[in-house]
Amino acid sequence: MDSLCALYIFTALLLSSFPYGKGADVRGKGNHNETGNMIELLQRISEEMPTLSGLRNSIGVALENLHTLDFRLTQVEMQGKDQQTAARAEWQSQNRVLETLNWEISKISTLTEVLRQDLHTLNQAVLEVKFHLNHEEPANKSLALGVERVSSNKLRLMSATLISLKGSLATMESAMTGIVQNVTYITNISRALDGRLRQTVTRSDLHNKLLDLKDHMQPHHCPSPLPSGTNERVPRSCSEVAAEMPSGIYLLQPKGLLKPWFAYCDMKTQDGGWTVMHHRYEGQQEFYRDWHDYKHGFGNLGGEFWLGLEKIHLLTSQEVCELRIELEDFDGVKVVASYEAFAVGSEVEGYSLKLLGKYDGDAGLTLFMLLERYIEFSYWSP
Secondary structure: OHHHHHHHHHHHHHHHOOOHHHHHHHHOOOHHHHHHHHHHHHHHHHHHHHHHHHHHHHHHHHHHHHHHHHHHHHHHHHHHHHHHHHHHHHHHHHHHHHHHHHHHHHHHHHHHHHHHHHHHHHHHHHHHHHHHHHOOOHHHHHHHHHHHHHHHHHHHHHHHHHHHHHHHHHHHHHHHHHHHHHHHHHHHHHHHHHHHHHOOOOHHHHHHHHHHHHHHHOOOOOOOOOOOOOOOOOOOOHHHOOOOOOOEEEEEOOOOOOOOEEEEEEOOHHHOOEEEOEEOOOOOOOOOOOHHHHHHOEEOOOOOEEOOHHHHHHHHHHOOEEEEEEEEOOOOOEEEEEEEEEEEOOOOOOOOEEEEOOEEEOOOHHHHHHHHHOOOOOOOOO
């Protein structure tokens, strides 16, 4: 509108600068008047030039404002379209929510109608019962009232119980969720600790490694040394101890060993010469041990002890040995089992029972069957 108004004003000024009607009359009077009119016209034109320049600038500003307004209108139109799109999406979302709510309300209405019909049926049944009871003896009326009260009380009690159960169930579900999370957390911690423990060297591991290293450092094929101060050879087993010697602890050195070790020799039972490999009678000594203890032996040779699997293997591999087992119960009843041959394998073989000869004794066949069944040595492992 500004540019159109400016253009209209400029045209009106140009038209007013030319005196069409009166000009024809003046021009007919002579040249001098015509020249004066021309000069006057030029003066008027020169006077109007600043106005024309101002009009030209106004038109330019008006055009710039028109472009700015057109750009703003375009932006407003785009924003309107975006807002319209967002509004349409929000409307669709709200419409879906509304449809869902309507569906839920429809289900609730259906269930309400079903409950209403069930209640109506129940009321009809109650009315029929009341009708029949009213025609019976007066005692039945009181019975009907009692039944009605009892039924009402039961219904209220059942409703309260149901609400309580729902609350308890919610509490239990929440507690169960917390328990599951705690169990998961504890399991992860346990796995992490288990991994760290597996990478940690314990005192028992060091002890076992030292025992193994000690065994490997002992040469097994060197001549047996003589005891200091004597020319007698160290007996290889209790069977080589002199028969007149009493029962007790003696130094033995099986064939092929450099270092001897002590063992208890029974010199009384059946002419003596028995190397005792296991003695337990009071239960003071702990026999629930690991593999290395049963391999190297433990206990007190003067009391309860286990000689050691490695020593038993060395004793039974250098010569044919007999095995004698004596058992006594709490009532003092003794039984004996004897085997004319007995041998135990090496550690590589799991200290398995390699040889078990003919059985003799009064312990029955149960012990013999157990020895045959558990051929490889077993031990307690924590």
